[in-house]
Amino acid sequence: MSFGRIRMTVSVILVLLIVFLTACQSESQPPQETAKQEQSASPKETSKEAVDPLGKYDPPIKMVGAKYYNDPEYPEGESLDKNRWLDAYRSTLGIDLKWKFVTTGAEYPEKLSVAIASNDIPDVMVVDATTFQSLLDNNMLEDLTEVYDKYASKTTKSALSETSTGKAAMEMASRSGKLYGIPETSATVAEKARMLFVRTDWLDKLNLPEPKTVQDVIKIAEAFATMDPDGNNVKDTYGLAVAKSFLFADFGDLSGFFNGFHADPNIWLKDANGKLVHGVIQPGMKTALLELQNMFSKGILSTELAVNTVESEWDAAINGKLGMSYGVIWSPAQPLNMNIEADPEADWKAFPIVSADDKPAMPRGGSPTGDYYVVKKGYSNPEAIVKMANLFVEHFYNIPESKLIADKKGDGTISLIGMALIQTFNPDSTMKIAMDLSEALKTKDPSKLNKGLKSAYDLAVGFPQDRKAWLTYRMYGDQYGSYNVANYYDKNNLLLLNAYAGPPTPTMISNNKILRDLQTDVFTKIIMGEAHIDEFDNFVEQWKKLGGDQMTKEVNEWYAANKK
Known part of the structure; x- marks a missing residue:
């Protein structure tokens, strides 16, 4: 396993864009989905019943989770076991999440291996491809096909079922037509080239x-x-x-x-x-x-x-x-x-x-996914993992300036996405944002940019006179910007x-x-x-x-x- 670097695309690409967070929250996105029916703790409704993708369990359900979290940074007064994501799972979804373990990426494989060997795995966890297959071979994972189809929100499905990278990742998370994991998707395959x-x-x-x-x-x-x-x-x-x-x-x-x-x-x-x-x-x-x-x-x-x-x-x-x-x-x-x-x-x-x-x-080109979020075989509420994915994409894409995604700390802004157990992204979103910004810089016309991208434009437009503009410009600016190189690969079908x-x-x-x-x-x-x-x-x-x-x-x- 190589958990230490597996999410570099998330931790750098997305966190850079979190500085311009409103750019990810376009007005064209659907408004926050609201509960249409009260969701009970039982997952046994018929497939014909309308369900709320963010329906709250009442009474609350218990969940034991595990993940890796490199270089954690918490807002003042918060910690691994007391933070706003745990509060949101509890207050919004009725999920009482406790950690079995949270380690660095380097330490995670050994911890997970011990848990698997002792047949004492968490209810929900993140695994790499090798562990995913091993758990499947030993019949230790829950089939998520029906709960994904039933509970995934429009925003979740647009990310995982309607993008080419998302579709490829979902295929990698499936066996014989059955879905056994929610793939982590953070970028197009071109962005990893x-x-x-x-x-x-x-x-x-x-x-x-x-x-x-x-x-x-x-x-x-x-x-x-x-x-x-x-x-x-x-x-x-x-x-x-x-x-x-x-x-x-x-x-x-x-x-x-x-x-x-x-x-x-x-x-x-x-x-x-x-x-x-x-x-x-x-x-x-x-x-x-x-x-x-x-x-x-x-x-x-x-x-x-x-x-x-x-x-x-x-x-x-x-x-x-x-x-x-x-x-x-x-x-x-x-x-x-x-x-x-x-x-x-x-x-x-x-x-x-x-x-x-x-x-x-x-x-x-990069792999469509490196990690999978999986549910232990026999866990009573496998649909909870889908609701947690829904909550993440809802706040990341649809709720302006969500305090679950980023917040001020001192003089800067810190990303809070690492505190979430399930992190699911639309793999096309960062490239679209980058190309919108690149076009504005090329034409010197920011009029079509929303507030977040306008801030990024203002940072970059001073290049080369303003040295502080170098990073933004060299990622999103002219043909020498790294995103433009990746887009060149994609548009010219130059990915192996x-x-x-x-x-x-x-x-x-x-x-x-x-x-x-x-x-x-x-x-x-x-x-x-x-x-x-x-x-x-x-x-x-x-x-x-x-x-x-x-x-x-x-x-x-x-x-x-x-x-x-």
């Missing part, structure tokens, strides 16, 4: 063109490492960020580089015969690794590549020692904005990833999607860590010149023997049975 961030003030200083090809990226990286772009007469810069977790990182990731060679180390691809093959063993990976090995040998990459963390690559960017990195849509917020604050001359721009040949480069959308197979569950550790170890040695490039061929054979061939068989069996 890799892009290239370049320190363009260094480009200008060295009189270099913007990157159009992989060869350009290599030349720029070499110049950044060898031509003293910071002007201190010391060889203390390097060209391209590479974290030790370069196969799976948010910053210092190399997936975008591999995508330039039409390969991807993390997903299944369809071959010329219509069969699924894993991207990590495709020939393009070997070609890309050879280029990286050459770059390392020339001193373009950090000599500490094998131990560099994402955080250390952040530090290199912040401290002006790094000129380029593959990153994600929120990279302008962290770490790049910190470099902007530290250096009045610095500027970074986002670019689409580039290709090594005349075939367009396609970045890997995982051809396998099924559950983790038995071999994935048992062998995936072994295979990932193997590829990280071998690829790191190849890049650093500690292994010959032909070691890639030995890696392919090892990968196949250590479970890769069996995984390939399993995913193709699923694909043959489920392809449309």
Whole structure:
């Protein structure tokens, strides 16, 4: 499991937009749904009866929940066990929620594993795909098909059943046509794609063109490492960020580089015969690794590549020692904005990833979902999870300036969404907001923006004279804004999607860590010149023997049975 970073899109993308919260609460949204009938604690009404999506249980029901919550921040006087979300569940829905445990993302897997092993799981919890499948295999989850159809509000269904990302996520949460979880959906698959961030003030200083090809990226990286772009007469810069977790990182990731060679180390691809093959063993990976090995040998990459963390690559960017990195849509917020604050001359721009040949480069799109909210088999009120989802989307999208979503603290605004057990978003909402803002900045006409987006416009329109406008502009501004790059991918059908959308197979569950550790170890040695490039061929054979061939068989069996 990787709960520590699983919700980065929520915690950064959405929280940034919470500053402009009224932008998420458009006048076109339906008003708050009000109770049409009194909802009893019994879930046994017939499907023909009208129900209130926010109907209150009377008497109240009890629920035991579990979740992870990274870096919690509470309003003054509130805490994990005493806060406004628990009060809202109780006063609005009649749900008395108590926590079995709430941990950080890093600690959550172990806590959950212990609970599962002892057959003492919470009534409602958040799980990743592997745990989701394991619980299903052991008949430990409640079927939510009927309660979702019956109780989900219009706003919930518009998010999960009427958007392409939502539909894909719901399919991933279903087995044989039955729904077993409410998927967490926070962004479109395009918003999770890799892009290239370049320190363009260094480009200008060295009189270099913007990157159009992989060869350009290599030349720029070499110049950044060898031509003293910071002007201190010391060889203390390097060209391209590479974290030790370069196969799976948010910053210092190399997936975008591999995508330039039409390969991807993390997903299944369809071959010329219509069969699924894993991207990590495709020939393009070997070609890309050879280029990286050459770059390392020339001193373009950090000599500490094998131990560099994402955080250390952040530090290199912040401290002006790094000129380029593959990153994600929120990279302008962290770490790049910190470099902007530290250096009045610095500027970074986002670019689409580039290709090594005349075939367009396609970045890997994100998974429609990473987490699922599930209900323990036998829990008496499974529909309660749907009502909790309804309450969340109601306040996030339909209630202006809801104090359940954000509130003032000191001189700033803090997000409160992390206190909720169930967090469900319309995956299309942030992209629409971003494009509305981008268009206004392009035309210098904010007249069509509502109050929240007008505030964002006012922040960004002062760029480049106002350095405080950098972050907003570089996310939502011109073609170099990260959201515009993601939108470019989406509109031009340039997303490489995982051809396998099924559950983790038995071999994935048992062998995936072994295979990932193997590829990280071998690829790191190849890049650093500690292994010959032909070691890639030995890696392919090892990968196949250590479970890769069996995984390939399993995913193709699923694909043959489920392809449309």
